[in-house]
Amino acid sequence: MADRETRNTVETWLREAELRLTPQRFAVLEYLARAQGHPTADQIAAEINRRFPRASRATVYNTLAALREAGLVREFVLGDGVARYESNTEAHHHFVCRACGRLEDVPPEAFKAPARVELAGGHEVETVEIVLRGLCAACKKKA
Amino acid sequence: MADRETRNTVETWLREAELRLTPQRFAVLEYLARAQGHPTADQIAAEINRRFPRASRATVYNTLAALREAGLVREFVLGDGVARYESNTEAHHHFVCRACGRLEDVPPEAFKAPARVELAGGHEVETVEIVLRGLCAACKKKA
């Protein structure tokens, strides 16, 4: 994706979510849009503070919470008690290796989950989070 | 389950897992076996310290880690960064209300997941963790 294009996209996303377009928010969302992988709040903070604009820890957390509520980023926790983030692309699941901690995306077709879930008791299901755990190929070989 | 029976079962579980039978471990596992719900480490510690045997925080965490590794208890985190535990019964999923935080078990048949998962790349999937999020019936009514 070209630079100008990303910039416009990020701006549009924020405007459509009715979030004020601050340099900090822009930086966080742009970083997540470009990032490969599943950065933690700390990594995000470190990365966007390498140059302009400065964002305090509180702001990074506030921003991530706002983006999450707006549905622009996904947040998930892996058992180590550290939240990770990714900008919303299409639905997919995650695999975590219990030996090396390696975290991988799992394409949705590898694990069929119903698109809509109906629950007894009238609960309204909004999201489905699926985490597969086990040994990655490399660690399996070593063991 | 009668008292004597629970006691014997807990002892057997620990022996079969090749864990030494200490009063602290016994207390943690027995509490989890009886407990309804999904207690946190803190709740477990508070509860078993109401009477005999005393267990320090470190021991509770050590014990829970040992029990988890032995497959006797399940550990999961819900986004509030607090680990929760339950003694292993049959597989089931969880539903979390984003408004009130209410946590409920979801019977496996409500959400069909394949018993065995094969992943590309040769990763060995050992467990599948599924968390449904949304609004519980009560919060939905309020909103």
Next chain:
DNA sequence: ATCTTACCTTAGACTTAATCTAACAACCGT
């Protein structure tokens, strides 16, 4: 353009879950 104000950001203190450390205690085979 400037004003206004509601919203955003900030530094740093604070909270809290969880881990670490180093010493002590219990268990088990010999």
Next chain:
DNA sequence: ACGGTTGTTAGATTAAGTCTAAGGTAAGAT
């Protein structure tokens, strides 16, 4: 009983995340 291994402890420590109070800024209104 002895010695090595394993388990437990209190308290210090770490680290993720939240809170507070004060100042700054985006964006619509004038």
